[in-house]
Amino acid sequence: MTCKSAFVYSNSLLNYHFHSDHPFNQKRVLLTKDLLEASDILDQTDMIKPRMATEEELALFHDVPYIEAVKKASKGLLSDKEAMEYGIGTEDTPIFSGMHEASSYLVGATLEAVDAVLESNYDHALNLGGGLHHGFKRKASGFCIYNDGAIAINYIRQKYNLRVLYVDTDAHHGDGVQWAFYDDPNVCTFSIHETGRYLFPGTGNVNERGIKEGHGYTFNLPIDAFTEDESFIQLYKSAFEEITSFFQPDVIVTQNGADAHSLDPLTHLCASMQIYEKIPSIAHQLAHTYCNGKWIALGGGGYDIWRVVPRAWAQIWSIMKTGNKLEGEIPITWQQKWNEEATVSLPTTWHDDKSKFPTIPRKAEITEKNEKVLESALKYTKNKRVL
Numbered sequence: 001m002t003c004k005s006a007f008v009y010s011n012s013l014l015n016y017h018f019h020s021d022h023p024f025n026q027k028r029v030l031l032t033k034d035l036l037e038a039s040d041i042l043d044q045t046d047m048i049k050p051r052m053a054t055e056e057e058l059a060l061f062h063d064v065p066y067i068e069a070v071k072k073a074s075k076g077l078l079s080d081k082e083a084m085e086y087g088i089g090t091e092d093t094p095i096f097s098g099m100h101e102a103s104s105y106l107v108g109a110t111l112e113a114v115d116a117v118l119e120s121n122y123d124h125a126l127n128l129g130g131g132l133h134h135g136f137k138r139k140a141s142g143f144c145i146y147n148d149g150a151i152a153i154n155y156i157r158q159k160y161n162l163r164v165l166y167v168d169t170d171a172h173h174g175d176g177v178q179w180a181f182y183d184d185p186n187v188c189t190f191s192i193h194e195t196g197r198y199l200f201p202g203t204g205n206v207n208e209r210g211i212k213e214g215h216g217y218t219f220n221l222p223i224d225a226f227t228e229d230e231s232f233i234q235l236y237k238s239a240f241e242e243i244t245s246f247f248q249p250d251v252i253v254t255q256n257g258a259d260a261h262s263l264d265p266l267t268h269l270c271a272s273m274q275i276y277e278k279i280p281s282i283a284h285q286l287a288h289t290y291c292n293g294k295w296i297a298l299g300g301g302g303y304d305i306w307r308v309v310p311r312a313w314a315q316i317w318s319i320m321k322t323g324n325k326l327e328g329e330i331p332i333t334w335q336q337k338w339n340e341e342a343t344v345s346l347p348t349t350w351h352d353d354k355s356k357f358p359t360i361p362r363k364a365e366i367t368e369k370n371e372k373v374l375e376s377a378l379k380y381t382k383n384k385r386v387l
Contacts, residue, residue, distance in 0.1 A: 002321070002322060002323065003123040003124055003293060003320060003321065003323070004121065004122050004123050004124075005046065005122060005123060005124040005125065005126065005317070005320040005321045006046065006047075006048045006112075006113065006116040006117075006120075006122045006124070006125040006126070007033075007036075007042060007046045007047050007048070007125075007126050007317060008047070008048055008049075008050050008109045008110075008112050008113050008116075008125060008126065008127040008129070009029070009033055009047050009048075009049075009050070009109075009128075009129075010049050010050055011030075012050060012102075012105045013026060013029055013050060013105060013106060013109060013128075013129035014026045014027065014029065014030060015098065015101070015102040015105065016099075016102040016103060016105075016106055016129070017096065017102070018093070018094050018096055018143075019094065019096065022094070022143075023143075023265070023266060023303045024143040024303070025303075025305050026129065027305055028128070028299075028302060028305040028309040028310065028313070029128045029129050029299065031305060031306070031309070031310040031338065032128055032309065032310045032313040032314055032317075033128075034310075034334055034337065034338070035310045035311070035314050035330070035331070035334050036314050036317055036318075038331035038333045038334040038337075039314065039318075039326060039331055039334075041317065041318055041321055041322065041326075042317060042321075046321070048112055048116055048125075049112070050105055050106075050108050050109030050112050050127070050129070051105075051108040051109075051111075051112060052101065052104040052105050052108045053104045053105075053107035053108040053111060053146075053151070055067055057107065057108075057111060057151060057155065058104065058107060058146055058151065060151050060154040060155055060158065061137060061147055061150040061151045061154055061180060062135075062137055062138065062146060062147070062151075063137050063138040065138065066086055066137065066138040066139070067100075069082055069083075069085075069086045069088065070086075070088065070099060070100045070103065070140075070145060070146070071100045073088050073089070073095045073099055073100070074097065074098055074099045074100040074101065075097075076095075076097070078095070083095065086138065086139055086140060087136075087139040087140040087141055088140050088145075090140075092141070092142055092143055093140040093141065093142070093143055093144070093145065099145060103132075103145040103146040104146065105129075106127075106129045106130050106132065106146065106148050107130075107146050107148040107151055107152075109127040109129050109130060109148075110127045110130040110148040110149070110151070110152045110296075110298060111148075111151070111152060111155055112125075112127070113125035113126065113127045113130075113152075113296045113297075113298075114152050114155060114156055114296055117251070117294050117295070117296055118156070118159075118160050118162070118251065118294065123293035123294070123295070123320075124284075124287070124293065124294075124295045124296070124297065124320040125295075125296050125297070126296075126297045126298075126316055126317055126320060127148075127296075127297075127298050127299065128298070128299035128313050128316075129299060130148040130149065130152075130298035130299055130300075131148070131149060131170070131255040131256065131257065131298035131299040131300030131301075132144035132145070132146065132147055132148055132149070132176075132300075133147065133149050133150075133168060133170065133172075133174040133175070133176050133177050133255050133300065134147070134172070134174075134175060134176045134201065135147030135150070135176045136176050136179070137180070141175075141176065141201070142172065142200060142201060143301075144176065147176045147177065147180070148298065149166065149174075149176075149177045149253065149255055149298060150176060150177050150180040150181075152253065152296070153166060153177070153180070153181065153187055153253060154180075156251060156253075157186060157187070160251075162249075162250035162251050162294075163186050163187070163188075163247070163248070163249050163250045163251075164186070164187045164188070164249060164250070164251055164252075164253055165188045165190070165243070165244060165247055165249035165251070165252045165253070166181075166187065166188070166189045166190070166252075166253045166254075166255070167190045167191075167240060167252065167253070167254045167255070167283065168189070168190065168191040168192070168193070168254075168255040168257070168300075169191075169192055169193075169236065169254070169255065169256060169257060169260070169279050170191075170193060170255055170256075170257025170259060170260075170300045170301045171193055171194045171199065171257060171259040171260040171264065171266075171267040171269055171301060172193055172194070172199060172200055172201065172257065172259070172267070172301055173191050173193045173196060173201055173202075173203050173204030173220070173222070174189065174191040174193070174204075174255060175201045175203045175204065177189055177255070178191065178203075178204070178208070178218055178220075181214065181217075181218075182210050182211055182214055182218060183210065183211050183212040183213060183214040184213070184214045184217070185213045185214050185217055187214075187217065188217045188218075188219070188243065188247040188249065189217070189218050189219065190219040190220075190221075190239065190240065190243050191204055191219070191220050191221070192220075192221040192223065192232070192235060192236050192239065193220075193221070193222060193223070194222070194223060194224075194225060194227075194260070194267055194268060194269050195222040195223060195224060195225065196222060197225075198225050198268055199225075199267060199268065204220045204222050205220060205222060206220055206221075206222065206373060206376045206377050208220055209380060216380050217247070219239065219243055219377055219378075219380075220377060221235055221236075221239055221370075221373055221374060221377050222373060223235060223269070223370050223373065224366045224369050224370055225268035225269065226268060226269065226270050226360045226362065226366055227260075227269050227270065227271070227366055227370060228270045228271060228272075228360060228363060228366075229271050229272055229274045229275055230367070231366065231367045231370045231371075232260065232269070232271050232275050233274070233275055233278050235370055235371075235373070235374050236275075236278070236279065236282065237278070237282055238374060238378075239374060239377060239378060240282055240283070240286060241282075241286065242378050242381050243378075243381065244286045244289075244290055245290075245381075246381040248290060249290060249291055250291060250294065251291050251294040251295070251296065252283060252286065252287045252290075252291055252294065252295050252296070253295075253296045253297075253298070254279075254280075254283050254295070254296070254297045254298065255298050255299075255300045256279065256280070256297055256298060256299060256300055256312075256313065256316055257299075257300030257301035257302055258276065258300070258301065258302030258308055258309045258312035258313060259300075259301040259302045259303055260275060261273070261275075261276075261302075261304065261308045261312070262357055262358070263304045263307055263308050264302065264303055264304050264308060265303050265304060266301075266303050270357065270358065270360055272351075272352040272354055272357065273308075273311055273312065273315075273350065273351055273352045274351070274352075276311070276312035276315050276316075277315050277325040279315075279316075280297070280315055280316040280319040280320070281319050281325065283295060283297070283319075284319050284320065284323065295320075297316050297320070299313065304344075306338070306342045306343065306344050306346055307344055307345075307346065307347050311326075311330070311347060311350055314326060315350075325350075326350045327350055327351070328349065328350060329348060329349055329350075330346070330347055330348055330349060330350060334346075335348065
């Protein structure tokens, strides 16, 4: 299936840069773009340029005093007391010059992706610079300053009045987006992530189901540490299909963190590239089944920027544009271009050699625990259907 798809990109997306030693490195976006171009499935005709989000658009989710604090921090004018109040200047989310403008471009890129799909006749759109799902209304958190996903969903609700299904496959729970819509029956959130017993932000339990009119429209699958491909894919597919059937969305927004891979330095899951073929493939299928193809995909976490993220994110675009996954060898031109700068040996194939992965002795136990989590998470869909 060939679909009309938009790839949102400009070098402005690379300006979201804390410091050289910080694990969040937007070079991932450039590496992915280059890999797609080397693979001959991305060219200038696919690309649309991002813009800066306006302050009014940022205020669709964030409190105005928080936006003002970020603007002051951008210019080195924020006091230590204010910085502490707003979660800015921490080890995770340090201050950098121009942080307001850089963050606003990431948000604007996501809004351009939304408009491309809902206004400009694209089936799908991809903004790999987005997916900053930990940002709160008045506080930065977990590498995230402005929460582009939450802003975009409010933008969709206000401008287009559509029901939104938000699906988050980052290894870290999509807390900022979940809490933003915890009482909203027109936004359904689904996050599959490593259990918060071991990992930031420590939330995303099965019993987090929403409140007031939004009760029953929040779904979480906190999977066990060291979960491998088979269990991840089985849970993700089963839950995504059931939740989509239950909620009947008008549009799907996915956050595509690439940090569930065994090589990721910040998490404890043991997936391979196999899940990054399935994640977009299932989203693509369900978007066409329920939403006339309306699918907006964002980036997210992912901290092995050389071996994992470019391959994982390239699969999203390949599925979007062609309906097919990328297989075989990585283009030698891409390897040659980045080999000298890379801090590890670059991959030579799209798939992983799983014989080099660690053996997980608790695999059966982990799988069983995950299946019980799935059963608990989907219990609500069995006795309530959206009218």
